[in-house]
Amino acid sequence: MDAVTLWNRYQDWLYYHEGLGLFLDISRVNFDDYFVEQMRPKFEKAFQAMAALEAGAIANPDENRMVGHYWLRNPDIAPSPEIRQAITSTLEHIKAFARDVHAGTIKPPLAERFTDILSIGIGGSALGPQFVAEALAPVHPPLHIHFIDNTDPAGIDRVLAELGDRLYSTLVINISKSGGTPEPRNGMLEVKRAYEQKGLQFANYAIAITTEGSKLDQLAKSEGWLAVFPMFDWVGGRTSEMSAVGLLPAALQGIDIDALLVGAKDMDEATRVPDLRRNPAALLALCWYFTGNGRGEKDMVVLPYKDSLLLFSRYLQQLVMESLGKEKDLDGNIVHQGIAVYGNKGTTDQHAYVQQLRDGVPNFFLTFIEVLEDRQGESIEVEPGVTSGDYLSGLMQGTRQALFEKQRPSITVTIPQVNPRTVGALIALYDRAVGFYASLVNINAYHQPGVEAGKKAAAEILDLQRKVVSVLREAGQPLSLADLADKVGAPTQIEVIYKVVRHLSANDRGVTIIGNLGQPATLAIAATR
């Protein structure tokens, strides 16, 4: 394509949202008009499905749930007055709570004010808040946020050690939809214990965000925690940033949550337009479909050229992969759909792996996120007439160009600056693009049937572990792995048992292993207490 044709293509397909100052450039994805025409009926269907979803259809039949994260940004479109009321009253509660914490009206017993937040949650309960904190929290926020987003004991210890005596003024947000997910439950128990070891009553520091009536809800209420905020069953974890899960920590950090909501609402409106060319989310979905042949044949590499957006790719990794990575389509055919997502930030990633992107296996398309504002305030010149920000911008353009020369397609999203409104808009843009793409490839974006198998297997392994310990204690003598497996009634599970005892032994948990660990069949296992 010569330069003039390309410039015309650029202008022809350029999407611009004046209110948000947001651009979407898809000129470097090589679809042609014939492809677009072919896709029109699929988009008609996608627009209709989205309208039905927004009107309250049961879009997650596995859990018999509506899918209503769009209502959070605009309660007026919620399908019932009760839902509308629940959204607005929760928002008011969040703002009042944050105000009272900032004012010191809600305060810890032994300090003037809360200074820190410890957020305990995983998956959708962590990625949104982490992304938004990194993107938008001021350098000196009213409360500093910390995260426990795993069940790693050393990781938990590290966060607690970093907090140190600030635990006295730390507000703990416990996030769990069901209250039964092990990771946040474990984190909560470990943190509660840390408070108790300091002689502090956890209830005076703890709040919960959970479904009404859940185990966590019951615990919080029975122990008299500071507050409980609701999670709605019609909001999925990966789209929960605009619910209490995301808004409460944001408000506590002094982030303008109204602007976040407005940005998302503006984008929701823009992506409701049932016209491919005027709908940025539809254009994104079109490009994803084209590059990957509607089968996820290309990975999505996301490179924001702005440090504060570093976690956007990790946020999208969940949103896209958990939504689109499905075995079956809506008709029950085995399709193994999905799009793999990765990326950190530019220009940094140029120095890490643009070598492969330009020269190596062409199994990806790129999404550049460009931010027009370099910084607040003036810049020095690092060369005559050139600033650090010009380099950032020039290296982005240069990379896009160098990749396109080698037939590596790219999409560019441009925002004027990183602020609550544009971040809200980015979240909403991708929410919707994922919804459209799912419709194009005929899958359900709103369930996650594949995650249960690993959890179930883990529960069985933990059961086996209890039996192993009990058998070893009763045995009173060392056993081979094969004997041990027989005695716990799991003769085919020798490998699992080997790993369980290896782990227990490494942690002085009452199990010892005699022999060469590299030769499992020769080992003898015994209880040590």
Place this chain on the structure above:
Amino acid sequence: MDAVTLWNRYQDWLYYHEGLGLFLDISRVNFDDYFVEQMRPKFEKAFQAMAALEAGAIANPDENRMVGHYWLRNPDIAPSPEIRQAITSTLEHIKAFARDVHAGTIKPPLAERFTDILSIGIGGSALGPQFVAEALAPVHPPLHIHFIDNTDPAGIDRVLAELGDRLYSTLVINISKSGGTPEPRNGMLEVKRAYEQKGLQFANYAIAITTEGSKLDQLAKSEGWLAVFPMFDWVGGRTSEMSAVGLLPAALQGIDIDALLVGAKDMDEATRVPDLRRNPAALLALCWYFTGNGRGEKDMVVLPYKDSLLLFSRYLQQLVMESLGKEKDLDGNIVHQGIAVYGNKGTTDQHAYVQQLRDGVPNFFLTFIEVLEDRQGESIEVEPGVTSGDYLSGLMQGTRQALFEKQRPSITVTIPQVNPRTVGALIALYDRAVGFYASLVNINAYHQPGVEAGKKAAAEILDLQRKVVSVLREAGQPLSLADLADKVGAPTQIEVIYKVVRHLSANDRGVTIIGNLGQPATLAIAATR
């Protein structure tokens, strides 16, 4: 495969390094004996190539360089007394410098001691130090480390704002091999300016790590910086963690760099064994080859089940992708090689995208990194007989099992704990596996010819920017983009110019744009000063 066959396969292929306590399990990659036999001649060649490389062959012909990162861990095998001497004297210099900084013998003019490190470097000069700091720095290190790893003005401002008045006791490490890479040069200039604004002389706070005789070296020496440490031309950026680039910040943070080196040396010895079954790096390379058909058909998803290893996947992303992502093989054939790498940590990523890994597009293989030690000290029980660490372990085993059921292959690397020795060993294991794999697919792992195009394009864009500003000033009246492009003598570069003026205008850089930004052809561009 039934449970007994699988257990036998597990034991048959299990690799165990007793000294390091490191296990490698490749039983969940489904190669058969025939495949292994077929690969033997390729491995013979790979072992020979590695021996030649270690002996000082010119393994990077583009830059006419030897590839000697293995000598850093064992100077005795360096090919000349001069190199041996350079390695040992640098190591001594690093230790002495760290000791003096810790003791306050080397100190900032207006404070008792240095309290913080600001490391300015990108790519290989950032990823290793970031990974090692996250994995190994104590919670209360003698010096806290911060990174500027980009040319993002807002990102630089944020780091400086976080440091605040601690700038008075911050040691700035400027890392640039050539001294000419724009990102660290820009970071250095911005930080220098911040010192000057506080009335401080940068030279009293700055050290350089660079090639002898580079621009940066000259600057540091002429200004009398605190110290200069060498980068060797025979160490590539992505394998520089065991050079001053990695060791100096590690030593300053109180990390045992001797143990880091010993761990790497132990692994180097283990991976020098010219016997596939007894060489863990060769086994890794075998699996990569098998899963991706020697053509990178599968992405490498890396999941350490330990928070402190979060950045290992990002470190590997560079090491693997920049080394293996090559257009041509050693015979000049176009091959477009490479393996895409991504991942964060388990169990967290289970909640983000195991849905897709289990059910979705089967375009990956997984690498679990398991750490046997849960934490230092005792654990509470979160359920009878079960700890948070048991959950971490059980969820890892469960996920591996659930994925294997669906024919998703995985490799598991197990280490006893995260410490300098095991981290050194992990780095060395993957260094070598990458080298072997490159040999198997007949490419050069040690150059990066593809990264120049983007940089060159960026330099041209910055030149164009200067011309654009100058033409606008001379014009004295608004110009259309087409006219502007003509006048700067780049009529085909309208799109680039549009983006340049959009960026300048957004930053009040003397350029204004009149009209609707979404319709570039209608715009008028003018100088404002």
